[in-house]
Amino acid sequence: MIAVINYGAGNLPNVVRALRHVGADLTVTDDPQVVRSAPAVVLPGVGATADTMRSLHELGIAEVLPEVVAAGRPFLGICVGMQVLLDTSLEFGAHACLGIVPGTVRLLPESAGKIPQIGWNQLRIAPDFAAHPLFTAIPDASDFYFVHSYYCDVADPAIVAGRTEYGPAFPAAIVRDNLAAVQFHPEKSGRCGLQLLRNFAAIAARNQ
Numbered sequence: 001m002i003a004v005i006n007y008g009a010g011n012l013p014n015v016v017r018a019l020r021h022v023g024a025d026l027t028v029t030d031d032p033q034v035v036r037s038a039p040a041v042v043l044p045g046v047g048a049t050a051d052t053m054r055s056l057h058e059l060g061i062a063e064v065l066p067e068v069v070a071a072g073r074p075f076l077g078i079c080v081g082m083q084v085l086l087d088t089s090l091e092f093g094a095h096a097c098l099g100i101v102p103g104t105v106r107l108l109p110e111s112a113g114k115i116p117q118i119g120w121n122q123l124r125i126a127p128d129f130a131a132h133p134l135f136t137a138i139p140d141a142s143d144f145y146f147v148h149s150y151y152c153d154v155a156d157p158a159i160v161a162g163r164t165e166y167g168p169a170f171p172a173a174i175v176r177d178n179l180a181a182v183q184f185h186p187e188k189s190g191r192c193g194l195q196l197l198r199n200f201a202a203i204a205a206r207n208q
Contacts, residue, residue, distance in 0.1 A: 003038030040204030045080025077181035102155035112167030144184035
């Protein structure tokens with residue numbers, strides 16, 4: 001059973017619909033105790049990191065998520081659900097995030113052109129992660145759908161599983177042990193997005 005966290009994220013219905021489409025066993029919850037005990041967790045997200053952190057703290061879930069990751073349960077962060085994993089975000093002023101992944105959330109550089117990035121872009125999967133179960137049946141340079149102005153400047157390059165070029169290349173997917181997160185929206189990314197969610201559901205099922 002995958003706990004999909006409901007803290008008011010606008011993309012929650014689409015994430016739930018996509019997970020159900022690929023056959024995932026899930027529950028939608030805002031209960032920190034359900035999240036704490038779930039065999040696997042998905043944190044969706046759109047909007048600002050500060051608003052997301054405020055909601056997670058109000059629900060008592062912010063304190064639980066580091067425990068879930070430390071316990072070795074499969075975890076998937078999506079878009080802002082990836083960004084809040086880092087130490088700090090600079091969006092609308094510096095503020096603390098969950099501190100699960102060392103790094104800083106930064107504004108895309110002016111050289112990227114139009115900000116926010118909205119639309120399809122390629123995911124270049126790092127060679128060390130090409131055979132990772134999260135990317136099963138997903139070819140390198142597959143297109144995924146992005147909507148974001150900020151990106152994750154991850155301190156440890158060894159956990160960057162995939163990059164996307166928008167101006168300079170930035171981390172678009174990270175994987176560290178049981179933790180995975182993506183900057184793009186798999187629920188809006190057609191066949192490859194559904195495949196990534198199917199792969200995560202399979203990882204979660206093996207963990208039970």
